[in-house]
Amino acid sequence: MRIDIGSGKFPKPGYIGIDIENYGQSIVRDITRGLPFSNSIISNINLSHCLEHIPAGNDMLFFISEIYRVCRHNALIDIRVPHSDTLKAADPVHLSYWNEEGFRNYFDTERTFAAIPVQYRWKFKIALMEKHGLELHVKLSCDKSDSVINTENHGMVSIIIVAHNQFEMTKRCIESIHHWTRGFYEIILVDSGSDYSENEYKWLEENTQKTIRFTKNAGWIDGINSALGFPDVDDYSGTAAICPDSKYIIFANNDILITEEGWLERLLSHFNERVGAVGPTTNYVMGRQHIRYNHDGIEEEPANFLIGFFMCIRKNVIDLVGRLDGYEKGGADDLDYSKRIRDAGYDLIIARDVYVHHIGSQTFLEDGNVEKYNKTWKAADKWFIQKWGEREYQKLFQHPINIALCIPMRNDYVHRLFASSLKMMVTPFNFTLIDAPRGIIDDSRNNLVKHAMDIIGADYVMFLDDDHYLPSKLFLRLYNMRCDVASALAFKRNPPHYPCIYQWAFDKENGTIAAVSTPGWIKRGVHQVDATGFAAVLIKKGVFEKIPYPWFKKDKLGEDLDFCWKCRDYGIDIYCDTDLIVQHIGNNTLINDQNFYEEMKKGVAENDIVYEVHGGQICA
Secondary structure, eight states: OEEEETOTTSOOTTSEEEESSOSSOSEEOOGGGOOSSOTTOEEEEEEESOGGGSOTTHHHHHHHHHHHHHEEEEEEEEEEEEOHHHHHHHOTTSOOOOOHHHHHHHHBHHHHHHHSOGGGOOOEEEEEEEEETTEEEEEEEEOOTTSOOOOTTTOEEEEEEEEOSOHHHHHHHHHHHHHHOOSSEEEEEEEESOOOOHHHHHHHHHSSSEEEEESSOOHHHHHHHHHHTOOSOOOEESOOOOOTTEEEEEEEETTEEEOSTTHHHHHHTTOOTTEEEEEEEBSSOSSTTBGGGOOTTOOEEEESOOOTTEEEEEHHHHHHHOSOOOSTTSSSHHHHHHHHHHHTTOEEEEEEEEEEEEOOOTTTTTTOOHHHHHHHHHHHHHHHHHHHOHHHHHHHTSOSOEEEEEEEEEOSSOOHHHHHHHHHSOOOSEEEEEEEESSOHHHHHHHHHHHIIIIIOOSEEEEEOTTEEOOTTHHHHHHTTOSSEEEEEOBOSSSSOOBSEEEEEEETTTTEEEEEEOGGGTTSSEEEESEEOSSEEEEEHHHHHHSOSOOOOOOSSOHHHHHHHHHHHTTOOEEEEEEEEOEEEOSSSEESHHHHHHHHHHTSSOSOOEEEEETTEEEO
């Protein structure tokens, strides 16, 4: 969950807006009375020009303690505040007591524990602190590595572990859960025909809440179904049922290890009314849950299937979908259950901020027969194909997110800086590059979008100009803005190098609407804009479904601002990450904000530049 405190009318896209006045945001609240969230569920907090309105002293101490309470471990807090050294002279009415030293006094761990009263103890790590003109920009991470994190607001969680022999491994698994887990949970052990000693059985019973004991190896599927109340065999002694208060059920192998504090709270935070099951990342697994697919900034990812080594499922979804089914004692059951959850209308999510160590395939490789192991999994895949068909099997391995990377005006000679930066750009999902040779720009953009939607089935269209140098995390940052139209900031190639972000304004003298370039928004974080240049922009497919074809029409000013004008007509918001700069490749230099500021100092560039719009049509 992400929250924007002091959001005003325009909360950061993808964030829940909070403000003391009702501007139409999600939550109206005086934040000095506390934050209306349970413990350790917030992953990101945006605080833009908010802290200076909270009085120093106990009010500020209480507010920071509230931030610490609701944040989960490693949560990110992005703060922008007027700087005290400059603001007093520039604006005596709007005073701020915040400066670099003040932030260190409040948020530095060593100073905090020395100076802050015991009831307000917290830990933060300062990742960034820099001054931009009259503004101080600070990024913090929340350190809860030593805190107690509970799940009281989520209800009981039942963890079902199926084991056959391998007592020491099962013991390590259970011990790791108890060591790293806080809150309301239970462990249900399904012993599938093991030959444990009396002392080993006693240890297992003492360290788990419930046990099911089969007299023979019933396998994974029957073991899980028995714990869920769907037994297929009667060959076990004792009874077990998940707690009536359990809202989430975790299927777990006995060869997993929990290794970090707060894992359960983070795992549960990925659920909402649309999500049916969540799986963690790990070191040993098939598919996208492997840690090699992790990227900074992406906390979760949709999936077509989750692997059953450790799968958390909502109890009401299990009631709807029913018992596990699969090949013999265990095989393709997780693929089958994943498909049935999706068919029931629920999403599957990979929690990229949760790691569970997986030793892997210990039961199947217990006798060391690798050939038998491979044969078993091939037979399991065949079972799935016979049940659902080859096409459904292949769809499992197609990533749910498709990105069309569109270059509408490709030159015959692609600059090496663009080519190298494009190659280095992190592209975690399915990317398909399509381009068009230099021609009529609006036709190129329209044709690329049609190809992206009709042929590729793209979920996003990402436009890039091939005369820019791209940041490696360009896509990640645009994707994480979670808005319909997200852009980076570029500057015009030819002087004066004005920023390519605009607001619409009415010219009273001639009765026209003007697009005004806005230098004051440079390096102000994610900012809602009226229009943006298309040097680097990410657009959701729903935008093209809402705006009628043709989406782009070249006028005297340009097809990109024409598209933005249409977004205005159809109520589609546009945001720009004004800290994310794609540099224009000039003749002998890269053009960015520094070039523009130098022109401002020399008087070459003015504070703004105006373009006109007549009757909804843009013209010079």
